[in-house]
Amino acid sequence: MPVLNCRKCNKIFSTLAGFNTVCPECRKKDEEDFKRVKSFVWDHPGVTVDEAAEICNVSPKDIKEWLREERLSLADGSVADFLTCDRCGKPILKGRFCEKCKADMVTDLKHATEKPKMSGALVTPREPGEDEKMRFLGREKR
Ligand SMILES: [Zn+2]
Ligand SMILES: [Zn+2]
Numbered sequence: 562m563p564v565l566n567c568r569k570c571n572k573i574f575s576t577l578a579g580f581n582t583v584c585p586e587c588r589k590k591d592e593e594d595f596k597r598v599k600s601f602v603w604d605h606p607g608v609t610v611d612e613a614a615e616i617c618n619v620s621p622k623d624i625k626e627w628l629r630e631e632r633l634s635l636a637d638g639s640v641a642d643f644l645t646c647d648r649c650g651k652p653i654l655k656g657r658f659c660e661k662c663k664a665d666m667v668t669d670l671k672h673a674t675e676k677p678k679m680s681g682a683l684v685t686p687r688e689p690g691e692d693e694k695m696r697f698l699g700r701e702k703r
Contacts, residue, residue, distance in 0.1 A: 594619040595627060602635050610635070628655045 567584035627633035
């Protein structure tokens with residue numbers, strides 16, 4: 562089993578999962594902190610991250626991480642400037658990108674994967690029938 566240093570308490574522990582970089586104890590504590598913060602922000606809509614961190618006795622860094630992972634979400638306006646879009650720097654509530662950049666990236670991705678369209682003149686006005694498709698695949702000439 563690979564051995565890792567816990568990224569929170571620096572203790573050495575072994576894990577099979579490469580992405581699991583927190584030891585079981587910190588993980589458990591993290592879960593508890595998360596639950597506490599989650600129920601707190603639900604009961605107190607509009608609370609800021611700093612307030613939640615202080616009252617729940619967790620580090621704002623942890624809350625930020627949960628927001629990045631989209632495990633936690635806060636009410637609109639409660640995290641102004643706390644998280645910013647990785648692409649345009651706009652304040653966001655959760656995740657890594659703002660809605661606009663997410664949409665832009667989906668479009669970009671589509672463009673990148675889409676095959677260039679033939680010009681209108683070359684596009685046949687109707688879908689070829691099953692017959693014609695077969696013939697086309699067989700490279701048979703009419
Ligand atoms: Zn640890
Ligand atoms: Zn953005």
